[in-house]
Structure formats: structure tokens, C-alpha cells
Amino acid sequence: MFSINKISVLLxxxxxxxxxxxxxxxxxxxxxxxxxxxxxxEAPAITEEIPAVEENVAVVDKKNKLDSLEIVLIDARKMYxxxxxxxxxxxxxxxxxxxxxxxxxxxxxxxxKPTAKFVEAAIVELELKYNLELLLKSKNNRISVxxxxxxxxxxxxxxxxxxxxxxxxNLEQQKQLTEEQRLQAEAxxxxxxxxxxxxxxxxxxxxxxxxxxxxxxxxxxxxxxGIILSMSDILFAVGKADLTxxxxxxxxxxVGILTVYKESKILVEGHxxxxxxxxxxxxxxxxxxxxxxxxMIKQGLQSERMTSKGYGMTQPVADNATKEGRQKNxxxxxxxxxx
Amino acid sequence: xxxxxxxxxxxxxxxxxxxxxxxRSSMAEPYLNKAQDLSSYCEANNITNSEVDEARExxxxxxxxxxxxxxxxxxxxxxxxxxxxxxSKAINIHQLENAKNELSDSxxxxxxxxxxxKAYKSMLNDVKVxxxxxx
Numbered sequence: 001m002f003s004i005n006k007i008s009v010l011l012x013x014x015x016x017x018x019x020x021x022x023x024x025x026x027x028x029x030x031x032x033x034x035x036x037x038x039x040x041x042e043a044p045a046i047t048e049e050i051p052a053v054e055e056n057v058a059v060v061d062k063k064n065k066l067d068s069l070e071i072v073l074i075d076a077r078k079m080y081x082x083x084x085x086x087x088x089x090x091x092x093x094x095x096x097x098x099x100x101x102x103x104x105x106x107x108x109x110x111x112x113k114p115t116a117k118f119v120e121a122a123i124v125e126l127e128l129k130y131n132l133e134l135l136l137k138s139k140n141n142r143i144s145v146x147x148x149x150x151x152x153x154x155x156x157x158x159x160x161x162x163x164x165x166x167x168x169x170n171l172e173q174q175k176q177l178t179e180e181q182r183l184q185a186e187a188x189x190x191x192x193x194x195x196x197x198x199x200x201x202x203x204x205x206x207x208x209x210x211x212x213x214x215x216x217x218x219x220x221x222x223x224x225x226g227i228i229l230s231m232s233d234i235l236f237a238v239g240k241a242d243l244t245x246x247x248x249x250x251x252x253x254x255v256g257i258l259t260v261y262k263e264s265k266i267l268v269e270g271h272x273x274x275x276x277x278x279x280x281x282x283x284x285x286x287x288x289x290x291x292x293x294x295x296m297i298k299q300g301l302q303s304e305r306m307t308s309k310g311y312g313m314t315q316p317v318a319d320n321a322t323k324e325g326r327q328k329n330x331x332x333x334x335x336x337x338x339x
Numbered sequence: 340x341x342x343x344x345x346x347x348x349x350x351x352x353x354x355x356x357x358x359x360x361x362x363r364s365s366m367a368e369p370y371l372n373k374a375q376d377l378s379s380y381c382e383a384n385n386i387t388n389s390e391v392d393e394a395r396e397x398x399x400x401x402x403x404x405x406x407x408x409x410x411x412x413x414x415x416x417x418x419x420x421x422x423x424x425x426x427s428k429a430i431n432i433h434q435l436e437n438a439k440n441e442l443s444d445s446x447x448x449x450x451x452x453x454x455x456x457k458a459y460k461s462m463l464n465d466v467k468v469x470x471x472x473x474x
Contacts, residue, residue, distance in 0.1 A: 138446055
């Protein structure tokens with residue numbers, strides 16, 4: 001039959017076992033679906049401090065090993081104090097149960113090995129949970145860093161996009177400005193061409209009208225300097241610079257034409273034959289030229305368009321040896337040139 | 340009087356022992372079932388070591404024991420529990436190793452990502468400066 005001591009031990013073990021069997025956390029519930037590891041590695045040694053479980057050692061040794069098991073278990077709990085292990089409390093309870101029956105060799109032999117295995121499992125669970133906690137922290141840190149990287153990337157993109165947008169806007173403004181300038185230039189060119197065409201038309205009209213002045217007294221010709229109207233000295237009083245009424249009539253017509261043909265400049269040149277002194281001829285030619293110029297200014301031509309010069313006898317157009325030649329040389333020329 | 344008392348005590352104890360025996364047999368099966376599930380898991384994931392082998396031997400022993408004695412005995416439920424515990428431990432060791440490897444890999448990546456973050460911070464500063472002195 002059973003001794004009282006044995007019965008009490010069995011009752012105690014039964015109570016612990018009931019707790020183990022009923023408690024869902026006593027042994028980690030591990031299913032292949034949720035915890036199956038991707039890579040299988042060689043199982044590492046948990047800790048060298050865990051005493052080896054030897055069933056056949058003497059009872060005295062088992063008692064000593066129980067001491068070691070308890071110390072290792074408590075040390076592990078301290079080392080991994082920030083994690084919870086359901087197995088820890090149960091393992092500790094089992095060690096204490098072993099101590100209560102350590103006097104009974106048969107009972108001790110029966111429960112020693114499961115208790116030692118329980119302690120080992122509890123330590124492994126503590127270490128596993130500790131490492132899983134570290135892993136979780138590491139992953140959270142990575143999420144934080146990656147999130148910060150993402151934010152910075154967005155900021156950079158936003159800045160570059162804004163910069164690009166500004167550049168694009170500037171380019172568009174520049175393009176628009178260039179287009180406006182191009183249109184303005186085209187308009188200006190067209191206007192200039194139109195003005196030139198109008199000026200050419202006025203010039204051609206003026207030339208045509210000036211040619212119509214061709215007569216015995218006014219000779220009209222065109223050379224590199226422009227249109228030259230040579231007026232005979234018959235239009236002047238002999239030896240004087242005063243304008244006759246015929247000359248005034250002719251000059252008035254010329255002024256009428258040149259008022260419209262405003263792109264021209266008018267140079268009035270006085271010339272004489274070689275009769276008389278050079279000084280006299282110079283003065284006379286200049287006086288006639290100035291009189292013509294002043295008359296034309298009075299008739300409405302802008303003074304800035306006109307200049308006058310007396311050349312005397314220096315630029316004959318015919319032979320001064322003959323009467324006809326000298327008559328041709330006594331003249332006032334109006335040179336009408338483009339500006 | 341003492342004999343009667345002793346008889347009563349013995350009868351009570353006998354009843355208690357019977358109850359315990361029934362409980363033990365009913366407790367052996369959940370541990371056996373669990374140990375069998377864990378053994379399958381170890382096999383599926385190629386988790387092998389001497390403890391796993393030993394646990395499988397114990398499972399066989401428990402299965403045989405329950406066939407011979409459906410009510411089981413102390414050794415049967417103790418072996419069932421022990422097998423279950425050894426297999427759980429083997430799986431946890433395996434997971435611990437994986438967790439350590441994953442932690443090491445995660446820490447390495449974290450270090451790289453911190454370097455990347457530093458580079459991006461510098462780049463952001465450069466972009467702000469090139470944009471026109473925006474700080």
C-alpha cells in the first residue's frame with residue numbers, strides 16, 4: 001500500500017499536472033501554419049549553465065542538480081526580466097515540488113527528469129521571447145527610419161517639382177516674351193518696309209515731278225549723289241545774288257515737291273565761270289546758294305535738311321573758253337539726296 | 340476504534356488513489372495528442388536532434404502503454420508530458436535560432452537604412468540650398 005508521504009507527493013504532482021494540462025499557456029501552442037520557420041537551422045545550445053539531465057545519477061547528485069536548476073532558472077528570469085514566460089512559474093513550482101519529495105528516491109526518480117526538462121524549456125522560452133522582443137524593436141526602428149526616408153524623399157521631390165515648375169514658368173514667360181518681341185520685330189519690319197515703300201513712292205513721285213521741271217532754265221539729272229537740279233544764272237540778276245520772280249516760282253514748286261519727299265536732304269551749291277576774281281566769284285556763288293536756301297526755308301522746308309556752299313569757279317561743267325560754256329558754268333545746283 | 344479509523348482512512352485513500360488514476364489516464368491523452376502534433380511539426384520542418392528522437396521513442400512507449408492499459412499509469416502520463424515538453428523545447432530552440440538570425444539581419448539592414456537616411460538628409464539640405472537659400 002501507499003505511504004502517507006507518497007500519497008501526498010502523488011496528489012501534489014497530480015495537481016501540478018492538472019494545471020499543466022488545463023493551462024493553455026503551460027506549453028507554447030505551436031502550429032505549423034502560424035509559426036513554421038522558413039529556414040531550418042541547427043539548434044543552438046541555450047546555455048551551458050543548465051545542468052545535464054542524467055536519470056541514473058545518485059539521489060544526492062539529483063538533489064545538488066535541483067539546486068543548480070533553481071539557480072539557473074532564477075538567473076535566467078533576472079536576465080530576461082522584461083519578458084513574461086508562462087513556463088517559468090510552472091518550472092519553479094515543479095522544482096519546489098521535487099524538493100518536497102527529495103527524501104523519497106522512487107518519487108524523485110520519477111519526477112526529476114520531467115522537472116529538469118521543464119526548467120530547460122522555460123529558459124528557452126525566456127530567451128526566445130527576449131529575442132523576439134528585440135526583433136520587434138529592431139523592426140519598429142526600421143519602420144521609423146524608412147518612414148523618415150520616405151518623408152525626406154517626398155520633400156525633395158516636392159522641392160524639385162516646385163523648382164522645375166518655376167523653371168518651366170520662367171521658360172514659358174521667356175518664350176512668351178520672345179514671341180512678343182518677334183511679333184513686335186515683325187510689325188516693326190513691316191512698318192519699316194511700308195515706310196520705305198511709301199518713301200520710295202514719294203521719292204519716285206518727287207523724281208517724276210522734278211523731271212517735269214526740266215526746261216531751258218532748269219536742268220534735271222541724276223547721278224550717284226542724287227537728283228541734281230541745275231538752275232541757270234539767267235534766273236539771277238547779273239552779278240547779283242537776288243532771286244528773280246521766275247526763280248522764285250520754280251523754287252516754290254520744288255519746295256512743294258520736297259515738302260512731301262521729306263526723306264531727302266538738300267544741298268545748295270553755287271558755281272560761277274572764270275570771269276572775275278576768284279574771291280568775287282566765291283562770294284557770289286555762296287550768296288546765291290544761301291539766298292536760294294533761305295528762300296526755300298521760308299517756303300516751309302526744314303532748315304536742318306538744307307546746307308549751302310559756294311564753289312566759285314572751281315567746278316565747271318563746261319568749257320569757260322566759249323560763251324555757251326561759261327553760261328553753263330554759272331549755275332546754282334540743288335542736290336537732292338536720300339538721308 | 341483504531342482499526343475502524345484505520346479502515347476508514349484506508350478506504351478514503353483507496354478512493355482517492357482510484358480517482359487519481361482515472362485522472363492520470365484522462366490526462367495522458369491530451370499530452371500524447373499534443374506530443375504527436377509537435378512531432379509532426381518537427382518532421383514537417385526537419386527539426387531533428389537527440390531530444391526529438393528521444394521524445395518520439397517516448398511517444399511510442401506511451402502509445403504502447405495506453406494500448407496495454409487504457410487507464411494508464413504514472414509513468415505513461417509522465418512520459419507523455421515529458422515528450423510534449425521536449426518537443427516544445429526543440430521547436431522553441433529552432434525558432435530561437437531563426438529569431439536570432441532574423442534579428443541580426445534586421446540590425447544590419449537598420450544600419451544600412453540609417454546611412455541612407457543620413458545621405459537623404461544631406462541631399463535634402465543641398466536641394467534646399469540650390470533652390471535658393473531656403474533653410
